[in-house]
Amino acid sequence: MMKYEPPLEKISVNIRETVVGHGEKALKIGGENTLPFHFFEGSLPNPPGLALEILDTEPENWAPSVLEPFEDVVSDPVKWAKKCVEVFGAEMLCLRLLSADPMGKNGSAEEAAEITKIVADAVDVPLIVWGTDMEEKDAQVLTQVARACSGKNLLLAPLVKGNYEEIAKAAMEHGHAIVAQASMDANLTKELNIALCKFFPPEKIVIDPTASALGYGLEYTFSIIEEIKQFGLADKDKMMQMPILCDFGGDCWRTKEAKENREQGILWEAITGITFILAGANLLILRHPEALKLIKEMVV
Amino acid sequence: MILIGEDLNVMSGEISRVIKEREPGPIQQCVAAQTKNGMDYLDVNVGPVKKDPEGTMEWLINTVQEVTDLPLCLDTTNPLAMEAGLKFCKSKALLNSASGATESMETMLPLAAKYSADVVLSVINDAGLPSDADERAASIMESAAVANELGIANENIWVDPVLLPIGVDQRQVTSYLEFIQMLQDLLPGAKSTCGLSNLSYGAPKELKSLLNRTFLVMIGRYGQHSAIVSGFDRELIRLIRGEVPEMVELIYRAMDEENMDISALPQKELEYVKTVQVLMGKSLYSHSWLEV
Numbered sequence: 352m353m354k355y356e357p358p359l360e361k362i363s364v365n366i367r368e369t370v371v372g373h374g375e376k377a378l379k380i381g382g383e384n385t386l387p388f389h390f391f392e393g394s395l396p397n398p399p400g401l402a403l404e405i406l407d408t409e410p411e412n413w414a415p416s417v418l419e420p421f422e423d424v425v426s427d428p429v430k431w432a433k434k435c436v437e438v439f440g441a442e443m444l445c446l447r448l449l450s451a452d453p454m455g456k457n458g459s460a461e462e463a464a465e466i467t468k469i470v471a472d473a474v475d476v477p478l479i480v481w482g483t484d485m486e487e488k489d490a491q492v493l494t495q496v497a498r499a500c501s502g503k504n505l506l507l508a509p510l511v512k513g514n515y516e517e518i519a520k521a522a523m524e525h526g527h528a529i530v531a532q533a534s535m536d537a538n539l540t541k542e543l544n545i546a547l548c549k550f551f552p553p554e555k556i557v558i559d560p561t562a563s564a565l566g567y568g569l570e571y572t573f574s575i576i577e578e579i580k581q582f583g584l585a586d587k588d589k590m591m592q593m594p595i596l597c598d599f600g601g602d603c604w605r606t607k608e609a610k611e612n613r614e615q616g617i618l619w620e621a622i623t624g625i626t627f628i629l630a631g632a633n634l635l636i637l638r639h640p641e642a643l644k645l646i647k648e649m650v651v
Numbered sequence: 652m653i654l655i656g657e658d659l660n661v662m663s664g665e666i667s668r669v670i671k672e673r674e675p676g677p678i679q680q681c682v683a684a685q686t687k688n689g690m691d692y693l694d695v696n697v698g699p700v701k702k703d704p705e706g707t708m709e710w711l712i713n714t715v716q717e718v719t720d721l722p723l724c725l726d727t728t729n730p731l732a733m734e735a736g737l738k739f740c741k742s743k744a745l746l747n748s749a750s751g752a753t754e755s756m757e758t759m760l761p762l763a764a765k766y767s768a769d770v771v772l773s774v775i776n777d778a779g780l781p782s783d784a785d786e787r788a789a790s791i792m793e794s795a796a797v798a799n800e801l802g803i804a805n806e807n808i809w810v811d812p813v814l815l816p817i818g819v820d821q822r823q824v825t826s827y828l829e830f831i832q833m834l835q836d837l838l839p840g841a842k843s844t845c846g847l848s849n850l851s852y853g854a855p856k857e858l859k860s861l862l863n864r865t866f867l868v869m870i871g872r873y874g875q876h877s878a879i880v881s882g883f884d885r886e887l888i889r890l891i892r893g894e895v896p897e898m899v900e901l902i903y904r905a906m907d908e909e910n911m912d913i914s915a916l917p918q919k920e921l922e923y924v925k926t927v928q929v930l931m932g933k934s935l936y937s938h939s940w941l942e943v
Binding site: 537538539541542545546549582586588589590591 | 818821933934935936937938939942943
């Protein structure tokens with residue numbers, strides 16, 4: 352009798368492999384030629400990257416249970432960063448430059464770049480540097496950061512339609528990767544990538560579809576991630592073959608459930624993260640070390 | 652292909668103002684220019700006409716008919732204004748529009764029957780806009796049956812499959828293509844139309860016409876009977892009127908996914924081929940689809 356062989360879908364293209372950081376601890380994300388967890392059909396050479404976030408300023412209004420693990424270090428970003436790496440085992444960090452936020456302290460771009468340099472020098476894991484989410488300010492802040500940390504291959508975020516040119520040019524000159532952000536829209540994601548790829552190397556771009564956590568429209572994010580992956584792999588659309596990043600810790604820890612109860616908060620964040628990995632996310636930014644641990648146990 | 656000029660439209664602030672102030676000049680200019688540019692019908696889009704619908708329509712239709720002999724396509728959501736308009740049309744009018752929504756079928760279809768007008772019947776129904784070709788088919792079969800019962804023959808129904816902006820939902824564009832190929836099997840003899848400009852809503856201004864005219868050639872090949880278009884889009888008119896047959900041929904070849912050496916194509920040809928590819932859903936739309 353003939354043995355039944357289930358048909359396998361062979362995809363002839365890959366999601367690009369993006370390297371963040373430098374030296375021994377540099378991390379690769381992406382690189383797969385199949386859908387998430389389809390190990391039977393293709394190869395997924397790199398597990399999803401998991402970053403813990405830290406702030407350059409003491410956090411305000413953080414829920415007690417997400418502040419608790421960092422209570423002794425929040426006043427010093429260097430100590431905070433080291434604790435994440437040494438105690439919580441983070442293989443990547445995301446430094447948020449809250450100090451430069453025009454709606455808050457409105458610190459200068461130079462100051463933000465200085466703090467970033469100090470943190471980047473203090474740890475050897477790759478670093479995502481997240482600006483203020485204000486277009487004009489980020490153009491100043493992230494270009495300064497790019498210059499101050501030349502050669503460190505940071506992942507600078509977020510670049511949007513209104514500021515990508517300046518930041519990407521600085522990133523290219525100083526050897527950094529970038530996050531291209533378009534809000535929940537595959538067409539606009541492609542649009543921004545096309546614009547970037549006119550001068551910027553595509554293998555140094557990570558897509559941020561702007562993730563919404565459970566309870567904020569997670570299903571939309573899920574669909575968008577799936578869509579981008581399908582366009583990239585099945586339709587071989589070169590402008591959609593970048594790894595995908597999701598950032599949702601803030602959303603999770605704003606929920607009533609998370610604020611009221613530590614376990615609920617951790618699960619909220621971990622379930623959101625796992626769901627995005629199932630959709631195809633290649634890099635998550637997490638807030639609670641226990642959420643990091645849970646996700647790591649499940650997928651890595 | 653029957654072309655219906657869309658430019659007499661209250662969405663234009665100027666047109667809205669001159670209707671309100673009963674100033675015939677700009678209206679007649681717009682009408683005469685579209686007539687001269689070779690339109691077959693003229694759309695008269697007056698919106699809901701809340702104030703004095705009868706008086707407004709009498710004045711407007713007469714003003715229009717003073718400078719054109721073209722048949723009119725009356726575009727209003729107000730049944731009172733619609734009926735007033737139908738009364739004053741000299742030649743067989745096109746009622747734009749009825750849909751499969753209960754309220755619309757109950758008010759607009761009887762008007763079309765009463766005045767022996769042709770009627771635009773869209774695939775929208777009480778559940779909203781169908782999401783694919785099969786749902787469009789199911790919806791139009793139901794509403795056409797209602798129209799038939801009122802004595803409106805298929806030949807007097809202009810089916811509007813509803814065209815959405817490609818930047819909003821590319822899949823709706825491909826299901827339009829699928830549906831228009833089914834239409835003659837579903838409703839033999841029925842005509843069809845669509846609001847073509849909607850396709851490129853939100854697209855870069857200088858590229859709107861390229862999307863619109865390429866799509867019109869594509870659906871024309873699939874039997875599309877008419878479209879509501881800009882009466883001032885000269886490139887579209889030239890293409891549709893057969894003045895650039897080699898481009899039409901090229902669009903057909905791109906639709907057939909014929910092997911072509913894309914790199915050898917001149918700029919203009921290349922643009923058409925790339926546009927066909929996004930319109931067929933072969934590559935994901937972005938505003939810079941020509942740059943990839």
